[in-house]
Amino acid sequence: MTRLTGSALRVTVYIGENDTWHHKPLYAEIVHRAHAAGLAGASVFRGIEGFGASSLIHTSRLLSLSEDLPVAVVIVDTEPRVREFLPQLDELVTEGLVTLDDCEVIRYVGRDANQGVAGTKGKKSL
Numbered sequence: 001m002t003r004l005t006g007s008a009l010r011v012t013v014y015i016g017e018n019d020t021w022h023h024k025p026l027y028a029e030i031v032h033r034a035h036a037a038g039l040a041g042a043s044v045f046r047g048i049e050g051f052g053a054s055s056l057i058h059t060s061r062l063l064s065l066s067e068d069l070p071v072a073v074v075i076v077d078t079e080p081r082v083r084e085f086l087p088q089l090d091e092l093v094t095e096g097l098v099t100l101d102d103c104e105v106i107r108y109v110g111r112d113a114n115q116g117v118a119g120t121k122g123k124k125s126l
Contacts, residue, residue, distance in 0.1 A: 004040045004076075004077065004078070004105050005105050005106065005107055006104065006105060007078075007079070007102065007103075007104060007105075008040075008076050008077060008078055008079070008082075008102075008103050008104065008105045009076070009077065009078065009079040009082040009083070009100055009101070009102060009103070010074060010075070010076045010100070010101045010102075010103045011073075011074070011075040011076075011082055011085075011086075011089070011098065011099070011100055012072055012073070012074050012075075012098070012099045012101070013027075013030060013072065013073040013074075013075075013089060013093060013096060013097075013098050014052065014070065014071070014072055014096055014097040014098075014099075015027060015070075015071050015073070015093065015095070015096040016052075016068045016069070016070065016071065016095075016096075017046065017068055017069045017070070017071050018068040019071075019095070019096070021092055026092060026093070027044045027071050027073050028044075029092060030042070030073045030075075030089070030092060030093075031044060031073065033085075033088050033092070034075050034085065037081075037084070037085050037088070038081075039075055039076075039077045039081060039082070039085060040076055040077040040078075040081075041075070041076055041077075042073060042074065042075040043073070043074050044071060044072070044073050044074075045071065045072045045073075045074065046069055046070075046071055047069055047070035047071065047072065048069070049069075049070075050069075050070035052070070052096075052097065053095070076103065076105065082100070086098075
């Protein structure tokens with residue numbers, strides 16, 4: 001079971017939805033590598049509008065549909081674990097923006113291997 005409370009570091013990776021790594025979405029590769037590295041968590045958020053280094057505005061509005069909407073991958077863990085993961089981001093992100101922010105985790109408890117199995121004792125609901 002993973003427990004993370006207190007000071008942490010948040011990494012946000014801003015990329016395009018169409019960015020790829022070996023023919024698969026870059027955001028998926030980042031999430032899978034973060035998972036393989038044992039980081040506490042990662043989420044992908046799709047933007048509805050934005051612009052970056054290209055200065056082109058990408059939007060989901062009907063009259064100007066974009067095929068490359070902005071995407072943010074957010075990863076949170078302890079500072080040492082995040083900093084250990086940064087070289088992988090350096091390898092993956094050739095165009096984009098990576099930011100680091102200090103944050104505080106109020107409560108994070110990962111699922112243990114038996115949670116969600118029918119008949120398991122100690123099963124808790126929120």
